Amino acid sequence: MADKLISKIPDGPLAEKWTKRKSELHLVSPNNKRKLEIIVVGTGLGGASAAASLGELGYNVKIFCISDTPRRAHSIAAQGGINAAKNYQNDNDSIYRLFYDTIKGGDYRSREANVYRLAEVSASIIDQCVAQGVPFAREYGGYLANRSFGGVQVSRTFYARGQTGQQLLLGAYASLNKEIAAGTVKAYPRHEMLDLVIIDGQAKGIIARNLVTGQLERFGAHAVVIATGGYGNTYFLSTNAMNSNGSAAVQCFKKGAYFANPCFAQIHPTCIPVHGDQQCKLTLMSESLRNDGRIWVPKKKEDVEKLRKHEIKASQIPEEDRDYYLERRYPAFGNLVPRDVASRAAKERCDAGFGVNETGKAVFLDFSDAINRLGHQRVAERYGNLFDMYEKITASSPWKEPMMIYPAIHYTMGGIWVDYDLQTTIPGLYAIGEANFSDHGGNRLGASALMQGLADGYFILPVTINDYLSKKFAEPKTDINAKEFVMAEKAVQARIDRLFSINGTEPVDAIHKALGQIMWEYVGMARDEKGLKTAITEIRALKEKFYKNVKVPGTQYEFNQELEKALRLEDFFEIGELMARDALNRSESCGGHFRVESQTEEGEAKRDDANFMYVAAWEYKGEGQEPELHKEKLNYEFIEVKTRNYKD
């Protein structure tokens, strides 16, 4: 079989690749665009910006989301900011530096050309968002303000208080509304994609369930764009929204799209610790807090004991008895090391017995220095809403006592494999934003997810997709009564019927929680061969239990949240196993993926460039069959590959 992993990276100097590719791509004339239909699944930053931009170009766009309105997509919850190489601070930032930081932050497992392009279009994103009326933070003179984020030494992050994702999404959603009003985009809220339809090897449509009526509906198009985010909820407890899921990606995987680097999941260092087993969701505290907050645990075990028994408060521990372990271990970056490094360091201290809450799984994030240095008002301007949010949840005030934080699953760098044009291994199927794999390698830097979602949606996909569609305008509208649609719908119906027929006693969430425990235990912050093999066995056993014991109450033809969850959990089993399998194969430590077998004497992650400098792209081989691994070799032509060093 011919190799499908053709990355289509243009030749030539790094800085000219995107320009070159753009000049090669075919165009579609305005009169022909009117004949073409595009399906976009997902309404987050990627989906909304893509649909709006494609609508402006004159295509007929259908956009789908599972929530009641496009504005609820989980991009909305991003707090801290969005990166752009504007160099407004005159701190010697540049496209090259943003590119370099992103490649290095990703631990040299992303494509040079893709990342450079991301940095190149980043500045236009800020321009676009300001023009849409996004109220970014401003200095007193009226100019845009910036702040700093982990893994970098410049201030290039633009922000709107602690609600940057919300404001960017409302900007993209407004543009989407403009196109819905103009009639170029039709929105289908409360619709969930349940299968991808392929005709003659090309993506031609989807089967979706109307979540209000329960009816299965068929939608045809000339191309399909997946913008459904990541699969972090495989772990049950994560910072993702409750309804975020990896199902659309799994359906594409099962229809032949390769799935790349599934084991690269980001564990965010600053989340509110787990409080008990009734919890269903973890809350992130923005990374921007690490600009001014200092992370520490006590130096003395007796202080730890007293803290756990509530005999003393953190503020009573004197300065000399505090271990600011990030500042100690990584003097050059201090509290602003990348997320994977900060997470592992927290785990290391807690595993050594220095965790500061009853469960032993928390460290302090302290603002007392910042409050003394900057004063109450300036700290409140920067972080007031985050402090309020923390106090609402924990009933403890960060103004008086340090926050308690612990790492949690936050983002997935892995995703559907795409080429330079963001096309998957299935012609006519594209994947953008968190749903694809291309830009963040083994670890994503803070404030880069928003950047990537909008780069893909506003500036990359609307350019590259024309090339494919330029060969399609003579084709008639896709016939949704074609046998491929009928078969796909039947298969979905069979899945639903099977779930109702089980009629067991166990609620879906209870089984999902059990999956989450397996994942966190064996495919979490530290992974080893034995544990990963155990994970695969246990996931399979749990899946069997699911098909014997699950209870899905109600019927298909009504608003039925239990059915929605059951269908998503089926796909989480698939991803969970794939993650474990990929983690087992990648016996190096890299970015967010830490293999216990591969570490330095100081306990730092040890990469193995000789054997693993590739993208692991998995091909589905059928139910119960092992997926096949394909490798896309990563070439670094323009930068020197180094060991990541945040110490000096």
Place this chain on the structure above:
Amino acid sequence: MEFNLKIWRQKNAKAKGHFETYHISGIEEDASFLEMLDILNEQLIREGNDPVAVERGCQSSGPVSFDHDCREGICGACSLYIDGRAHGPDDHVTTCQLFMRHFKDGATITVEPFRSAAFPVIKDLVVDRSAFDKILQAGGFISVRTGAAQDANNILIPHDRAEESMDAAACVGCGACVATCKNGSAMLFVAARVSSLALLPQGRPEAKRRAKAMVAKMDELGFGNCTNTRACEMECPKGISVAHIARLNREFLKAKFSD
């Protein structure tokens, strides 16, 4: 902690609704209100309560449907009218950020959907708020095409003005203002968008058209009039001020006078 929950149950938009009462115990103080509902649903499923079985005499309509998503107070999906207040007894939070420590142990808690003529019930506590999308589609945007923007720092916006715009832009579109208003008015929601954009230079060219079109759409969709009771401001989870309604009125009048 333990509670008696009196919850509104309604099979679909056309069916007649009713209250059902459930007892729940073993709830942690740090659990959120929605986690408590998750626990209730698990309990109902384990007890074999299934809406399909209701016709056969089962005493409960199965798990309770309610909208929710981010559980961080930002997506605006969660709603719920709890003991007579939108988003419950705590101030400036959405229901997902409401914690059980705000309730008395043993209390009876009444849970209803957001009620408004413009928000028909879909099922149980889930309502259809798509009218909000329609209002925004009438004009809640700036007509800039992708790629048409100038450099971001060419548009200077004084700090305080940007902050005021941000105050209004913080609206999460949950609908608490409508559910709370005795007239079922959407004025605070409309004002938040109109005001946020009117404060920015980029928003001025379309300001007149925007104010008129959004108000007209709001009226057409069956939302009530504003009689300045300020109940919306009190219950807004983001604390959006009625001062933005004053700005909407000014924008609207300016637009009308220039007709």
